[in-house]
Amino acid sequence: MKSASLDAKDVPVQDGFPPSHGLTPHVAIKRVAVLVNALSGSVGPRAAGEVEKILDDYPISSEVITLDPGRFDEQIASALESAPDVLFVLAGDGTARSVASRAGSNGPLVAPLPGGTMNMLPKALYGTADWKAALRKALEEGAPQYVAGGEIEGEAFYCAAILGAPALWAPAREAIRTGKISKAWSHARRALKRAFTGRLRYQLDAGRVTKTEALVLISPMISRALDEPVGLEAAAMDPHDTGQAFRLAATALFSDWRSDASVTTRPARRIDVRSRSKIPAVIDGEPLSLSADTTVRFVPKAFRALAPLPPAAEDSV
Numbered sequence: 001m002k003s004a005s006l007d008a009k010d011v012p013v014q015d016g017f018p019p020s021h022g023l024t025p026h027v028a029i030k031r032v033a034v035l036v037n038a039l040s041g042s043v044g045p046r047a048a049g050e051v052e053k054i055l056d057d058y059p060i061s062s063e064v065i066t067l068d069p070g071r072f073d074e075q076i077a078s079a080l081e082s083a084p085d086v087l088f089v090l091a092g093d094g095t096a097r098s099v100a101s102r103a104g105s106n107g108p109l110v111a112p113l114p115g116g117t118m119n120m121l122p123k124a125l126y127g128t129a130d131w132k133a134a135l136r137k138a139l140e141e142g143a144p145q146y147v148a149g150g151e152i153e154g155e156a157f158y159c160a161a162i163l164g165a166p167a168l169w170a171p172a173r174e175a176i177r178t179g180k181i182s183k184a185w186s187h188a189r190r191a192l193k194r195a196f197t198g199r200l201r202y203q204l205d206a207g208r209v210t211k212t213e214a215l216v217l218i219s220p221m222i223s224r225a226l227d228e229p230v231g232l233e234a235a236a237m238d239p240h241d242t243g244q245a246f247r248l249a250a251t252a253l254f255s256d257w258r259s260d261a262s263v264t265t266r267p268a269r270r271i272d273v274r275s276r277s278k279i280p281a282v283i284d285g286e287p288l289s290l291s292a293d294t295t296v297r298f299v300p301k302a303f304r305a306l307a308p309l310p311p312a313a314e315d316s317v
Contacts, residue, residue: 026143031061033084037091041116058139084108086306090131092116093285100303101156109306111138118285120159124222125307142306148220148229149302157283159222163273164200164214200275204234204268212236217296231267231298269298
């Protein structure tokens with residue numbers, strides 16, 4: 001994970017709690033709120049009680065809020081307005097992304113715990129898919145740090161965005177994961193039909209216009225090619241035949257495909273993308289449709305997370 005740590009002046013350093021209490025020495029934590037979606041992927045109906053039991057081990061005031069279907073927006077807004085020192089989110093990727101984007105760079109610290117299926121953001125921050133371990137790790141080892149990301153048509157992303165035909169394979173992959181084979185085949189046929197028919201034209205930082213089959217934009221937090229948060233890693237995928245398209249589609253969702261000869265990468269802060277029709281996309285694992293002429297912007301300080309610092313950042317504190 002690569003993200004910028006906050007200066008000491010930005011968040012008060014904790015004092016008054018000896019190490020035996022187990023709280024992180026990096027930041028004062030007196031009150032936390034936890035949003036729990038019991039219906040999400042790996043959470044379950046007993047999660048709220050399990051969260052409360054864990055929090056009882058720490059000298060903090062806490063409120064655990066079980067999200068109700070149809071009231072997510074209202075409950076998220078209320079939790080943010082209560083201004084806790086840390087807002088934990090035990091839910092899927094979409095809810096975690098929504099809370100982080102609403103909190104922004106000036107809101108409370110956000111700690112997205114792995115409660116969904118892909119858990120891309122929590123895994124990048126805590127290195128685990130175990131939400132209980134991530135919760136304790138945030139409380140005991142966490143430090144406030146800015147997380148960089150991207151923004152496209154009002155939607156934020158903190159891990160990666162896929163634009164173009166390979167994004168159409170995401171619904172097929174999800175249908176296979178849930179055992180819906182006929183639905184997966186329907187999505188696969190649609191993806192194959194669109195392959196090579198909607199090439200993208202893109203510009204990186206107002207540079208020359210280039211064509212590609214698909215564009216993957218990766219945040220500094222998970223990019224293996226960026227040592228500093230200087231922009232989004234822009235990876236152009238340009239398969240030349242159907243077989244190669246299948247292979248790239250199978251690895252497009254964040255496997256190590258950079259060694260492929262049909263992929264080129266470079267950092268960028270503004271990416272302009274055009275197509276003849278609406279652009280299929282997947283942002284942090286969620287599919288959506290973008291306009292035929294759109295712009296992606298790098299956001300160096302998207303929100304503030306409570307998570308262990310990378311080794312290099314720890315050395316500089």
